[in-house]
Amino acid sequence: IDPYFALDRLDYLVSHSLLHAAEPYRYRQHSLLADFAHELLADDREAYGRMAAYYLTFATSHAQDYGALRPEWSNLDAAIATAHAHHSWPMLMAYTAVLRPAWFARGRYAQARQAFAWAQDAAMALEDDTAVADIWLHWGEACREQGDFDEAWQKLHQSLEMYRELENHR
Numbered sequence: 001i002d003p004y005f006a007l008d009r010l011d012y013l014v015s016h017s018l019l020h021a022a023e024p025y026r027y028r029q030h031s032l033l034a035d036f037a038h039e040l041l042a043d044d045r046e047a048y049g050r051m052a053a054y055y056l057t058f059a060t061s062h063a064q065d066y067g068a069l070r071p072e073w074s075n076l077d078a079a080i081a082t083a084h085a086h087h088s089w090p091m092l093m094a095y096t097a098v099l100r101p102a103w104f105a106r107g108r109y110a111q112a113r114q115a116f117a118w119a120q121d122a123a124m125a126l127e128d129d130t131a132v133a134d135i136w137l138h139w140g141e142a143c144r145e146q147g148d149f150d151e152a153w154q155k156l157h158q159s160l161e162m163y164r165e166l167e168n169h170r
Helices: 003-015 029-041 043-061 066-083 089-105 109-125 129-143 149-166
Strands: 021-025 026-029
Touching: 003 021, 003 026, 026 029, 043 066, 043 089, 066 089, 066 109, 089 109, 089 129, 109 129, 129 149
Parallel strands: none
Antiparallel strands: 021 026
């Protein structure tokens, strides 16, 4: 739609306390309205799928634009969780591939570890052993960066064993 019309509609919602202007061109939905919308959409798989697909496109387009990613991390986390909850395995794998460099560059290791746990489910469901080994490798790296050396050793060891089974010299 026309940007001026969109801004007019957003200002209308702000004036009726349905949105809060957070910063220029960024808005937050009132929590009661968000809860109501969540109830209405609870069973709408298609709507959640569109949201997850939108944020994957966004992440792909802005993978190295950390300024653009910064205000969207919570939305990206929700989209990744949605992909996992709906068993959208290829989408989940794409998220981890696209966002891994940004997670590591920006020190977002907790997010990375959660996403790798879900990506492990996806790779196993897709029966992609190379992807499983890659996920364990990156998961181990994230654990190491957070000082969780026991889990890092476990994931890196699992990765090494899987690569050996696959005769992959990575």
